[in-house]
Amino acid sequence: MLLSLKDVKVHYGRVEALKGVSLEAEEGAIVGLLGANGAGKSTVLRAISGLKALTTGEIWFRGERIDGASPQSIVSKGIALVPEGRKLFPFMTVRENLRLGAYLRKDRSQINKDLKEIMEHFPILEERKGQQAGRLSGGEQQMLSIGRALMSKPTLLLMDEPSLGLSPLMVTEIANIIVDINKGGVSIVLVEQNARLALSLAHKGYVLETGNVVLEGDAQELIDNEHVKKAYLGG
Amino acid sequence: MDATLFFQTLVNGLQLGVVFVLIALGLTLVFSIMHIINFAHGEFYMLGGYALFYFFAQFGVNYFVAIVISMLLVGLIAVLIERGVFRPLRDFPLRALVASLALVMLLQGAGLLGFGPEDRGVPAVVTGTLALGGTIFAKERLMVMGIAGLLVVLLYLFLHRMKLGWAMRAVAQEKEAAALQGISVNRTSAIAFGLGCALAAGAGALAAPMFYIHPFMGSMPVMKAFVVIILGGLGSIPGAVAGGLILGLVESFGTTFAGGVVSSMLSFLILILVLIIRPTGLFGHE
Ligand SMILES: Nc1ncnc2c1ncn2[C@@H]1O[C@H](COP(=O)(O)OP(=O)(O)O)[C@@H](O)[C@H]1O
Ligand SMILES: [Mg+2]
Numbered sequence: 001m002l003l004s005l006k007d008v009k010v011h012y013g014r015v016e017a018l019k020g021v022s023l024e025a026e027e028g029a030i031v032g033l034l035g036a037n038g039a040g041k042s043t044v045l046r047a048i049s050g051l052k053a054l055t056t057g058e059i060w061f062r063g064e065r066i067d068g069a070s071p072q073s074i075v076s077k078g079i080a081l082v083p084e085g086r087k088l089f090p091f092m093t094v095r096e097n098l099r100l101g102a103y104l105r106k107d108r109s110q111i112n113k114d115l116k117e118i119m120e121h122f123p124i125l126e127e128r129k130g131q132q133a134g135r136l137s138g139g140e141q142q143m144l145s146i147g148r149a150l151m152s153k154p155t156l157l158l159m160d161e162p163s164l165g166l167s168p169l170m171v172t173e174i175a176n177i178i179v180d181i182n183k184g185g186v187s188i189v190l191v192e193q194n195a196r197l198a199l200s201l202a203h204k205g206y207v208l209e210t211g212n213v214v215l216e217g218d219a220q221e222l223i224d225n226e227h228v229k230k231a232y233l234g235g
Numbered sequence: 236m237d238a239t240l241f242f243q244t245l246v247n248g249l250q251l252g253v254v255f256v257l258i259a260l261g262l263t264l265v266f267s268i269m270h271i272i273n274f275a276h277g278e279f280y281m282l283g284g285y286a287l288f289y290f291f292a293q294f295g296v297n298y299f300v301a302i303v304i305s306m307l308l309v310g311l312i313a314v315l316i317e318r319g320v321f322r323p324l325r326d327f328p329l330r331a332l333v334a335s336l337a338l339v340m341l342l343q344g345a346g347l348l349g350f351g352p353e354d355r356g357v358p359a360v361v362t363g364t365l366a367l368g369g370t371i372f373a374k375e376r377l378m379v380m381g382i383a384g385l386l387v388v389l390l391y392l393f394l395h396r397m398k399l400g401w402a403m404r405a406v407a408q409e410k411e412a413a414a415l416q417g418i419s420v421n422r423t424s425a426i427a428f429g430l431g432c433a434l435a436a437g438a439g440a441l442a443a444p445m446f447y448i449h450p451f452m453g454s455m456p457v458m459k460a461f462v463v464i465i466l467g468g469l470g471s472i473p474g475a476v477a478g479g480l481i482l483g484l485v486e487s488f489g490t491t492f493a494g495g496v497v498s499s500m501l502s503f504l505i506l507i508l509v510l511i512i513r514p515t516g517l518f519g520h521e
Contacts (some may be wrong), residue, residue: 046272071414080415087412089405091520098403103398126488152416 001060002027002187003048003156008057009068010043017043019211020057025156025204030178030188030200032202032219033132033231034195039208041101041191042084045158049081061156076104078155082162084191086145090134094125097133097144101151111151118147121180146177156187163194175201194231199223207232242370244491245484250376252483254438258456259463259475261434267407267470268427269321269391270333276435276460278342283436284448286345288355292441297458298360302382305440309319312373315433317425325424346450353446354447374388379441387476390430394472405425407470461504468519477517 003025012019017040025031035041046052048059050071059067066074068082080101098118102111119126122143128136133144142162149157159178163171171194178201182188192198199205205222207215215225222228262276286305290296296304320338324331361374392401405413406423414420438456446452463482468475482502487496507514 017502022372049415051414072417072419075415075417081410085408085414089412091408092404096401099415100401100416100418148416206383225331 002062004060005048006060006156008044008047008059009055010047010221011053011055011193017211018131019046021121021208021213022062023206023213023216024189025189026124028182028185028187029203030182030190030201031191032195032198032205032222033189033208034198034205034222034228035193035208036231037193038210039212041208042160042213045081045083045160046156048074048079049134054059071105075152075154076154076155079158079170080149080152080154080156081158082149082160084160084164086141088133088136088141088144089109090139090149091132093130094133094136094144095129098125098151100151103147104152106167114151114153118150120146122177123223139173140167142166143177144172146174146181148188150181156188156189157181158191160191161193162190163192163197171197181220197230197231239370240491242368243372244487246370246372248484248487250380250481250483251487252480253380253387253443254452254479255456255459255463255482256384256476256479257434257438257441258460259467260387260472261469262460263430263467263472263475264434265401265428265431266464268403268424269325270323270328272461273431273456274332274335276432277344277434277455277457278339279309279313279432279453280439280442280456281346281448281453282312282342283439284443284452285350285355285439286436286441287320287440288357288448288512291360291454292355292357299382302437302440306437309436310429314429316424317428318467321428322421322424343450343453350448350450352450353484356447356450357443358394358511360444361409376446379445383441386434391472392432399423410481423434425510446495459502462502464516465506466516467507468516471516471518471520474516474518475482476511 001024005021005023007017008021009016018119021044032043033041034117043052050069054067056065058065061079066077072185082175089100098115102143104110120130124140125144128140133141136144136191148160166174175197178188178190188204190198199222201218205217206217215222215228260278262273265273266273282422283305286308287301290304291298291301320334321331359375361378361405363374364371365374375404394404398521402413402418402423405416405418406420411422459482466481467478485501485505486498491499
């Protein structure tokens, strides 16, 4: 198994945000993580990335235990996060943002090649490469945030609500990008409130409710599930 | 006003201004990374002055080497203070602010005990004047201007060309995202604090031959540096440069025309006006 969480509990002060979450992501798969606002989806990704310490539980990645490691060491192991709200460096240019994604890499010539490749993949970033990231539109910012994460050459990409606040057209475009990235060999954990989108892309899904996994299964199973239909797919 | 007086006042203002710029750059760097206004910034300026006094005036080390030693030494002390005081308070900006006030008293007290209460003088490094088109300039002031200007340029190059400088800008703009790219926020904050305080020490070392050294010499410059960074925009490097030069000129012309007290009042009047009319300063963003 590429990634597994075992009985992970996380607290913010006294509030228990994750109450014993276990989940797994297989190599090469897209795993969808669904849930309402406040269910704990971002906390799961923050725990995996090392931004938030666990109270108890274990996180394993490629046979190695990674809970307790620093965010730096987790990036270097091949896990990248596209954070909720994009979190770009607003006063740096598009190019500088991308370049910072490769902060830990030493292979300079390969970095430049990857930079070119990402610009080819996202022509709008090429067009805007000299502009400050804070001045991009929402969709462009999302592409930049994804591009920046890809610059670390991750094995596993964690995405936190990439469709949030985007126009329907842009959502379709981001969906295509996610599929492309996955076809390129990167495994993905996709967090979404937009359950329809997540289940249409994912191979497998988990449903999170107030810090607990209440349902898991193949994407199709979840789409057909009565509870999911009612609570997340709008009837 | 005749041309000679004008040019002399102008150069004095610029020279004063670049020293303000140096102090303010350190303060703004620390603010942008740690989100605290370090009230003890002036005490690092004081320590820089004393370091120069000992190494240059007492131990006879070459002046330029003594400046570098002052900056390194004070930078190192600052890194230790970041570890011991500011890092544990990282998530509590208000507590960190109060701690920096406490640090003012501690460092001034330590200065009093360690260096003594008397004023210390540092001999002039270069003497003589330079006549340019009928106006006479003290060589010392020109040299101070040159060194301070060089430090500003080096800082700019560091922030934009070196990997560590990139890391600092990234941490300043979006801390968590910086960590996600593999930047150590702890290490970067410590180095930024050390660098900011080293710049204050550099300013203290540059000012030492022109003023007396004493344990309380940092109080006024740090107030001036506040004016500078609020005038220029909190956290803005170009803002600190512009604000410092403007303040230097205001003080120099103010002193020439209206005397020292009025000129100092003028600076703080500007501070209040900026806060009311344009709180983001000249170059600031929200
Ligand atoms: N920084 C924080 N401090 C305190 N509580 C938090 C913090 N972040 C999240 N929480 C709480 O943890 C729970 C899970 O939040 P989150 O993981 O952001 O949910 P989701 O991403 O599913 O919307 C919520 O109840 C939220 O209020
Ligand atoms: Mg969330």
